[in-house]
Each structure stands twice: as C-alpha cells, then as structure tokens.
Amino acid sequence: MCAAGRRWGRRQRALLGAVLLAAWQAAWGQLRYSVPEEMPKGSFVGDVAKDLGLHLTEISDNAIRVVSESSTQYFALHGKTGHLVTSERIDREQLCESVQQCVLRCELIVEGDMKFYGIEVEIVDINDNAPSFQEADTDLRLSETTAPGSRFPLPDAHDPDSGRNSLQSYELSGDEHFSLAVQAGPGGDQRPELVLAKALDREEAAFHELVLRAMDGGDPARTGTARIRVTVVDANDNAPVFSQAEYTVRVPEDVPVGSTLVTVTATDEDEGLNGHVKYSLKKKKSSSQIFHLDSETGAITLGQSLDFEKGYAYELDLQAYDGGALFDSAKVVITVTDVNDNAPEISVRSALGEILEDAPSGTVVALLYVHDRDSGVNGEVRCSIDKEVPFRLESSH
Structure with a gap:
C-alpha cells in the first residue's frame, strides 16, 4: 500500500496525467474494538477521535475517512462525534460461519497527515x-x-x-x-x-x-x-461392503459442471432384493448443491462450478443399502486445487491530482492497494513502474 502526499498550496503546481506510486507512511499501532452482531445501523463501536487524538474539525471536513477491502462497508465515522459506528446490520454467521473468532478489518485514512491506522473489530456472537x-x-x-x-x-x-x-x-x-x-x-x-x-x-x-x-x-x-x-x-444375512472405507479425489477448480469425479462401489453377497445395492449421500449445507450422487451406479458428479477461493475441501458421507436395509458407510474426500483464474486488482485509495515541480524527493503522491484473490504462487503479486518517469515505487506487506 502507499499513501498520498500533502497538498502544497501557494506555489506553482504541475498537473500529472498518470497514476503515480510512491512511499507511504503508516501510523504505529492498531485500534481494536468489539461489538455484538445484529446491532442496528449507526450503533457505537469505538471512540476513534479520542483514541487517536484527532480533531473533530478534520472529521467534519471529510479529511478523515474509513475504507475497507470488502465490497460492503460495515463501518463509518460519525462526523460530529468522531465515533466509529456500524453502517450495516452485521450477521456474524453470514460472515464467519466456520471461523471461531470473527474479526472485520478496515483502515482510517488521514488525508492531511498522509497516515493510516489499522482498525480491527471483533463481531461477538449472540x-x-x-x-x-x-x-x-x-x-x-x-x-x-x-x-x-x-x-x-x-x-x-x-x-x-x-x-x-x-x-x-x-x-x-x-x-x-x-x-x-x-x-x-x-x-x-x-x-x-x-x-x-x-x-x-x-x-x-x-x-x-x-x-x-x-x-x-x-x-x-x-x-x-x-x-x-x-x-x-x-x-437379511449380508450387508453391502464398500470397496474402500475412504475415497480421495483431487480436482482443479475449473473442472466442467457435469463431470464424474469418482464412482464408489459396494457389493453384497446376498441374492435378489437383499443383494441389490443402492447408494445415498448424507446432505450437508456446504455440499448439498455442489455434488450429485447416482443412487444406482454410485457415480458422483459435479452439480455446480467449484471455486477454490470459496471452498477447497469437501467431505461426503455415503451409505450403501441393500434391499433388506443393511448398509455400509464410506467417506469421500474431495480436494479442490487452485487455478490461476483471477487477475490482480489495483484500487486507488488516495492520490494527488497535482504536485509542485520543485517538490522534494520522497514526497508521497499516491496510495494504492493491489490484491489477487488466488492462493499460493497464483496469488503472489509483483508491482513495477515505468523507469522513464521521475517516480519510484515502494511497497509494504
């Protein structure tokens, strides 16, 4: 990330026609608050102005603002009080169903001082x-x-x-x-x-x-x-027996919908109805619409597109029944592998529109955020800037 530099007021300015990257200045420390879920919009979270020693005039003049990486802005700064308040009703289970500690992160950007502060808000379960x-x-x-x-x-x-x-x-x-x-x-x-x-x-x-x-x-x-x-x-004398107690499958996230991922098999030594095997899948919310099981053949097919960024491992509990209701159980573990299907995204958090031609070297001119939703090496991002322009690029992780 980078921070945009202070606006210079009384001397000649040169208008820049490109996005400029430069060094950024981060404030030390990080604010931490907690708030119960399902609180009404506008509920108090923390006294940011008091905790950081900010002037309310800066807040009322929109010189200080709250931003977050999320597409939904859950918090805002109250201009008259300097309080951090909720801007949306927050459902903890919708945001963090599988996470024990639910923490939302945002940043407080001070435009005039070219500083930003990290804010962590724990959403407490009710x-x-x-x-x-x-x-x-x-x-x-x-x-x-x-x-x-x-x-x-x-x-x-x-x-x-x-x-x-x-x-x-x-x-x-x-x-x-x-x-x-x-x-x-x-x-x-x-x-x-x-x-x-x-x-x-x-x-x-x-x-x-x-x-x-x-x-x-x-x-x-x-x-x-x-x-x-x-x-x-x-x-009924004999129960079905699966060929494996656990089936493991690795598939790329771009495997086409309708593809057969694995076929499970179970055999029953009985004859007639007592030896006829059918398969059933124990439905789970995380996988009930994603995978389909053919009750006669045991084939498991893909019902909807996979996304590694949303889910990278699934466990399916299966049962094989015979005509007399005896059964055997097995597990299918499906691991989704990442595909480089997301391009890096660049967002401008803050930037100057103009700068003095005699501004000293090291002047901060723009704050950008670069993010790639892929994982591992597919999510690693390298930034560069044209060597022919009089600016340098610095980054922080």
Missing part, C-alpha cells in the same frame, strides 16, 4: 440461532436379527452460532429398545448414533417412533428436533 436438522424426518429400516449393541448414524444438527451458543448436546426419547451415543468427530463435532439396546421382534412391534433433540448452551437454551421412524424388517 444466541440468535437454534440448532436445526436439515432433514426433520428420518426413516431407518433394521432387521429383526440385528444384534443388541449395534450402532446406526443419526442426522446431526447444525447451529451457526459459536462457543457456548453453538450445539452442545443431544437427547433421545422413544422406547426401551434404543439408546443414544454421541461420538466426537475429528474436528470436535458431535455425531449422534442410535444404539440398539434390546433385541427387536417384528411380530411384537413393526415400527418404533423416536425423537432426537439437539440443544445449544445459550441462556435460555435453544433446541431443534428430528423425528426418527424405525421400521423392523425380516432377516
């Missing part, structure tokens, strides 16, 4: 979301010969809030044949499982109705529910 199940009703078919102690995956709930306000526990209500177990996933997530506590007898009860309840840790707590219907079916 318990404004209840846990919810993507599928409110789930049907399970269990053989009456299923051994007590057998476990079956249940739908998991999602709560976009963070910390104690996020999903904390599950409860199961139903009958004596079933209990609930909760396993910890690799990322610390909770995965509910249905445990068969007592042997099933189809002649005694052909159906079992259960209710799975998910609760967060807010005060008061919020809850979400899903209904589980268990159908008891006659015996």
Whole structure:
C-alpha cells in the first residue's frame, strides 16, 4: 500500500496525467474494538477521535475517512462525534460461519497527515440461532436379527452460532429398545448414533417412533428436533461392503459442471432384493448443491462450478443399502486445487491530482492497494513502474 502526499498550496503546481506510486507512511499501532452482531445501523463501536487524538474539525471536513477491502462497508465515522459506528446490520454467521473468532478489518485514512491506522473489530456472537436438522424426518429400516449393541448414524444438527451458543448436546426419547451415543468427530463435532439396546421382534412391534433433540448452551437454551421412524424388517444375512472405507479425489477448480469425479462401489453377497445395492449421500449445507450422487451406479458428479477461493475441501458421507436395509458407510474426500483464474486488482485509495515541480524527493503522491484473490504462487503479486518517469515505487506487506 502507499499513501498520498500533502497538498502544497501557494506555489506553482504541475498537473500529472498518470497514476503515480510512491512511499507511504503508516501510523504505529492498531485500534481494536468489539461489538455484538445484529446491532442496528449507526450503533457505537469505538471512540476513534479520542483514541487517536484527532480533531473533530478534520472529521467534519471529510479529511478523515474509513475504507475497507470488502465490497460492503460495515463501518463509518460519525462526523460530529468522531465515533466509529456500524453502517450495516452485521450477521456474524453470514460472515464467519466456520471461523471461531470473527474479526472485520478496515483502515482510517488521514488525508492531511498522509497516515493510516489499522482498525480491527471483533463481531461477538449472540444466541440468535437454534440448532436445526436439515432433514426433520428420518426413516431407518433394521432387521429383526440385528444384534443388541449395534450402532446406526443419526442426522446431526447444525447451529451457526459459536462457543457456548453453538450445539452442545443431544437427547433421545422413544422406547426401551434404543439408546443414544454421541461420538466426537475429528474436528470436535458431535455425531449422534442410535444404539440398539434390546433385541427387536417384528411380530411384537413393526415400527418404533423416536425423537432426537439437539440443544445449544445459550441462556435460555435453544433446541431443534428430528423425528426418527424405525421400521423392523425380516432377516437379511449380508450387508453391502464398500470397496474402500475412504475415497480421495483431487480436482482443479475449473473442472466442467457435469463431470464424474469418482464412482464408489459396494457389493453384497446376498441374492435378489437383499443383494441389490443402492447408494445415498448424507446432505450437508456446504455440499448439498455442489455434488450429485447416482443412487444406482454410485457415480458422483459435479452439480455446480467449484471455486477454490470459496471452498477447497469437501467431505461426503455415503451409505450403501441393500434391499433388506443393511448398509455400509464410506467417506469421500474431495480436494479442490487452485487455478490461476483471477487477475490482480489495483484500487486507488488516495492520490494527488497535482504536485509542485520543485517538490522534494520522497514526497508521497499516491496510495494504492493491489490484491489477487488466488492462493499460493497464483496469488503472489509483483508491482513495477515505468523507469522513464521521475517516480519510484515502494511497497509494504
């Protein structure tokens, strides 16, 4: 970044017809504030004028302004008070659903002094979301010969809030044949499982109705529910078996929509209906529209374009069912590789329109920001300036 230099007032000026790059001056230190999410527009964030010792006349004369890299400007400077205030209602879950600490960054540019200050604002979570199940009703078919102690995956709930306000526990209500177990996933997530506590007898009860309840840790707590219907079916000797417990796939982000990414296979030694295998995909919000699974062939195809900058890894949970409702589970891990599909972007943060012909060497004349949305080497940017002009380019990271 670069900062534009002080305007010189009473001597001869020379008009420049090109964008000029020069050295910039950054103020030491950085302001940090916090504000709860969902606050109304115009809510107080911090007293910038007091914290930086700025004059309100500079603010009222528009000599000081707030800018950010984001296309949406979430903060503004109140001209009469010098307070940093919200300029939009901020939804933390929309901005930082998968990030524990949500921080928005902007810059305060002081035009006259050619300085800028970094500002970090933490968006504090409130318990404004209840846990919810993507599928409110789930049907399970269990053989009456299923051994007590057998476990079956249940739908998991999602709560976009963070910390104690996020999903904390599950409860199961139903009958004596079933209990609930909760396993910890690799990322610390909770995965509910249905445990068969007592042997099933189809002649005694052909159906079992259960209710799975998910609760967060807010005060008061919020809850979400899903209904589980268990159908008891006659015996089936063999369950399908996937050829792999985990399938891994690497695809470039520009792979065409409709392409087959991987085909999973499972076999069942039974004959007839009990040996006919079908595949199902456990839907997740992050991938439900991106990937499609053919229930008959096991082929996973791309349903919409990938973007490495928006998502670079996906996990799909699959199940293979036979005609008697026995099943096997497998995981597909899809890694998206970056393609250099974004050009560097240059934005002028501040620039002089004219400069004295006898201005001293090192005078700051323009502040620019250069950014490339690609990652790794594809996102590295090098800047240069025409050697025949009387200016030099300096940069800061």
